[in-house]
Amino acid sequence: xELLFANLAHGFSVALSIDNVLFALxxxxxxxxxxxxxxxxxxxxxxxxxxxxxxxxxxxxxxxxAGIYYGAQYGGSTTAILLNLPGxxxxxxxxxxxxxMARNGRAGAALAISALGSFFAGSIATILVAASGPLxxxxxxxFGPADYFSLMLLGLVxxxxxxxxxxxxxxxxxxLGVALGLVGTDVQTGxxxxxxxxxxxxxxxxxxxxxxxxxGIAEIILNLERxxxxxxxxxxxxxxxxxxxxxKRATPSVLRGTVxxxxxxxxxxxxxxxxxxxxxxxxRKMSRGKADFGNGAxxxxxxxxxxxxxxxxxxxxxxxxxxxxxxxxxxxxxxALIIQGIQPGPRMVESQPDLFWGLICSMWIGNxxxxxxxxxxxxMWVKLLQVPYKYMYPxxxxxxxxxxxxxxxxxxxxxxxxxxxxxxYIFAKIKMEPAPLLxxxxxxxxxxxxxxxxxxxSRGDPMVFVERPISGVLxxxxxxxxxxxxxxxxxxxxxxxxxx
Amino acid sequence: xxxxxxxxxxxxxxxxLAVIGLWLNTEHTLGSARRMGPGYMPMLVFWLELGxxxxxLAISLRGGxxxxxxxxxxxxxxxxIAIGVVLVAYPFLAAMPALSANWYALGISxxxxxxxxxxxxxxRKLALVLAGMTVFGVLLEQGGLFLAITAMVVVxxxxxxxxxxxxxxxxxxxxxxxxxWVFIYELDIRVSVWxxx
Numbered sequence: 001x002e003l004l005f006a007n008l009a010h011g012f013s014v015a016l017s018i019d020n021v022l023f024a025l026x027x028x029x030x031x032x033x034x035x036x037x038x039x040x041x042x043x044x045x046x047x048x049x050x051x052x053x054x055x056x057x058x059x060x061x062x063x064x065x066a067g068i069y070y071g072a073q074y075g076g077s078t079t080a081i082l083l084n085l086p087g088x089x090x091x092x093x094x095x096x097x098x099x100x101m102a103r104n105g106r107a108g109a110a111l112a113i114s115a116l117g118s119f120f121a122g123s124i125a126t127i128l129v130a131a132s133g134p135l136x137x138x139x140x141x142x143f144g145p146a147d148y149f150s151l152m153l154l155g156l157v158x159x160x161x162x163x164x165x166x167x168x169x170x171x172x173x174x175x176l177g178v179a180l181g182l183v184g185t186d187v188q189t190g191x192x193x194x195x196x197x198x199x200x201x202x203x204x205x206x207x208x209x210x211x212x213x214x215x216g217i218a219e220i221i222l223n224l225e226r227x228x229x230x231x232x233x234x235x236x237x238x239x240x241x242x243x244x245x246x247x248k249r250a251t252p253s254v255l256r257g258t259v260x261x262x263x264x265x266x267x268x269x270x271x272x273x274x275x276x277x278x279x280x281x282x283x284r285k286m287s288r289g290k291a292d293f294g295n296g297a298x299x300x301x302x303x304x305x306x307x308x309x310x311x312x313x314x315x316x317x318x319x320x321x322x323x324x325x326x327x328x329x330x331x332x333x334x335x336a337l338i339i340q341g342i343q344p345g346p347r348m349v350e351s352q353p354d355l356f357w358g359l360i361c362s363m364w365i366g367n368x369x370x371x372x373x374x375x376x377x378x379x380m381w382v383k384l385l386q387v388p389y390k391y392m393y394p395x396x397x398x399x400x401x402x403x404x405x406x407x408x409x410x411x412x413x414x415x416x417x418x419x420x421x422x423x424x425y426i427f428a429k430i431k432m433e434p435a436p437l438l439x440x441x442x443x444x445x446x447x448x449x450x451x452x453x454x455x456x457x458s459r460g461d462p463m464v465f466v467e468r469p470i471s472g473v474l475x476x477x478x479x480x481x482x483x484x485x486x487x488x489x490x491x492x493x494x495x496x497x498x499x500x
Numbered sequence: 501x502x503x504x505x506x507x508x509x510x511x512x513x514x515x516x517l518a519v520i521g522l523w524l525n526t527e528h529t530l531g532s533a534r535r536m537g538p539g540y541m542p543m544l545v546f547w548l549e550l551g552x553x554x555x556x557l558a559i560s561l562r563g564g565x566x567x568x569x570x571x572x573x574x575x576x577x578x579x580x581i582a583i584g585v586v587l588v589a590y591p592f593l594a595a596m597p598a599l600s601a602n603w604y605a606l607g608i609s610x611x612x613x614x615x616x617x618x619x620x621x622x623x624r625k626l627a628l629v630l631a632g633m634t635v636f637g638v639l640l641e642q643g644g645l646f647l648a649i650t651a652m653v654v655v656x657x658x659x660x661x662x663x664x665x666x667x668x669x670x671x672x673x674x675x676x677x678x679x680x681w682v683f684i685y686e687l688d689i690r691v692s693v694w695x696x697x
Contacts, residue, residue: 052682052687055687166507166556166559168552168555168556168559169507169510169556171552172510172514172549172552172553172556175545175548175549175552176514176517176549178545179517179521179542179545179546179549182541182542182545186528186538188538189537189538191528191538193528193538193539193542194521194524194542217629217630217633220629221625221626221629221630221659224625224629224659224660225625388662389660390657390660390662390663390667391667391671393629393656393660394652394653394656394657394671394675395671395675395678397629397632397633397652397653397656398649398652398653398675398679400633401633401636401637401648401649401652402645402649402679402683402689405637405640405689405691406683406687406689406691409689409690409691411602411603411607411637411638411640411641412603414633414634414636414637414640415603415606415607415610415634415637417633418610418630418633418634418637421629421630421633422626422630425626426513429506429568429569430506430507430509430510430513430568431506431507431510431566432510432513444545448541451536451541452536452541455533455534455536456534456535459534460532460533460534460535462533
């Protein structure tokens with residue numbers, strides 16, 4: 001316990017340096033802005049800014065990128081409540097009750113509870129990350145290559161089982177991602193694989209080009225093809241203060257949302273959107289005001305908003321302790337770390353204490369800043385929506401192009417982005433979820449390493465994956481997760497939850 | 501029997517990519533399970549993908565209807581010509597010594613392809629946005645950052661009929677100033693701002 005406080009103190013000393021505070025603020029501001037704006041999400045933004053982080057120290061870069069992720073959760077709820085317009089997937093459910101509250105003249109209360117609930121959940125989740133980090137790390141250090149392989153397999157399986165849409169197609173996307181990760185020089189023999197004699201491909205496909213193409217550019221084209229929906233703010237914000245009755249109803253929902261969100265965030269494949277859907281379902285069944293659901297029940301705002309923020313925070317746990325990304329945003333974080341020359345994994349707590357503790361503490365500071373910048377500045381954020389998309393997309397395109405060029409100072413990166421944009425466009429048209437692709441791409445090379453090492457140690461006996469207790473248990477969970485999805489009843493439940 | 505066209509296309513895509521992957525992988529040594537060669541993991545991955553693709557195909561046959569967007573005749577024709585033009589133009593241009601450096605041949609042949617595709621309204625937005633990005637790639641090294649950004653924004657702006665010339669000009673000026681400040685002044689990426697001859 002004392003050690004934890006000493007570590008947190010160290011973390012705050014890192015996070016409170018002027019540079020880090022400024023970049024946490026910058027990240028939170030960018031995050032809020034893209035959270036408010038529909039049509040650009042955290043995945044596209046973080047991949048856009050990835051090249052800019054090269055020159056920064058690793059800790060500062062991670063602090064800024066993390067700020068974007070949780071900032072987006074705050075921003076998304078603002079437009080969901082005021083305009084019935086979810087800025088992010090995770091705030092889709094907030095529109096259900098939040099917009100109704102705004103219609104009833106309680107927009108201020110809905111905004112206040114979603115900000116306060118998010119702050120509370122974020123604080124609890126931060127403590128959770130701090131406490132569980134070293135603990136999980138010490139367990140992870142006893143992992144052998146076989147255990148690692150199984151753990152990553154579990155991450156891939158669960159992230160595809162929980163992804164939106166068809167499970168089998170998601171698994172297909174994961175495998176496709178792993179396949180794309182094979183391109184480049186084979187680490188052990190130095191042989192070129194799938195490079196077609198192109199020297200630029202010997203380091204593999206460009207991660208940033210892939211993320212920007214599939215998420216950023218393809219999204220622009222799809223947005224342009226859809227007719228633009230212009231929305232005007234017609235509801236008044238009203239008083240930000242909650243009545244006594246509202247406090248009484250919202251508090252238990254915030255607590256439940258925090259617990260559920262924290263748990264779902266840790267799960268590989270979990271994350272903010274799953275948590276907010278889950279919490280909404282739970283509140284509809286459990287809360288005192290369940291009769292009010294559909295007519296602006298404050299529980300339906302408080303719970304999901306707390307849950308999505310808690311999950312955004314705790315989804316850093318598998319990344320920071322095991323080096324395993326649990327969703328597409330975390331896959332980008334792995335990419336950012338690798339670019340910085342840091343191999344994410346259990347040794348990071350020991351070898352990069354500044355990064356680990358500094359990042360955790362900055363999350364709390366960032367949450368505090370978000371509370372301050374969100375509530376008084378709501379009017380300004382809503383104004384942002386009045387910028388027409390026709391002025392926004394050239395800017396996104398420009399940042400993508402320059403960013404991807406600057407990674408290797410080669411225009412080949414630009415053409416790779418074009419290629420991935422076409423691919424992303426096709427995926428969208430045939431309903432293939434692109435997020436698992438990114439996770440597979442990041443995990444693929446690591447899995448090959450561990451598979452080779454495990455098989456070398458076991459002299460080619462694949463039974464090692466079942467015989468080692470840790471690996472065996474992980475594989476059993478994989479099988480269970482896949483088996484459960486074959487049950488039609490459960491599959492239907494999942495579809496319901498995903499559809500909100 | 502109602503075929504789910506989106507799933508059918510997904511399955512075909514997975515199977516096709518897996519088959520290409522397996523075929524390309526024949527040039528890598530497999531090794532044994534104990535000492536895996538460079539071709540071992542690709543083999544596992546592509547067989548798995550082939551299997552998954554086959555399952556998706558099987559499911560799609562009874563998946564209930566989820567049709568793809570309708571393509572017009574023009575969409576088909578322009579897409580076929582565009583792909584054909586790129587495939588013909590690239591080796592031709594790559595053989596020219598003046599275009600061998602810097603991926604010029606790839607960039608220019610892609611541009612021709614996008615220009616053909618933009619003829620059909622169905623592909624216009626896709627083609628023009630990507631053509632903008634490609635123009636940026638072609639112009640950057642010789643033409644400098646400012647020219648490349650200007651050309652990219654102008655071409656990409658054509659994708660949105662609501663754009664007016666004055667708005668595009670404002671967009672260009674704003675982005676030039678912003679990019680100069682962020683990428684040249686602050687980050688100092690190694691790229692020339694003005695054309696070099």
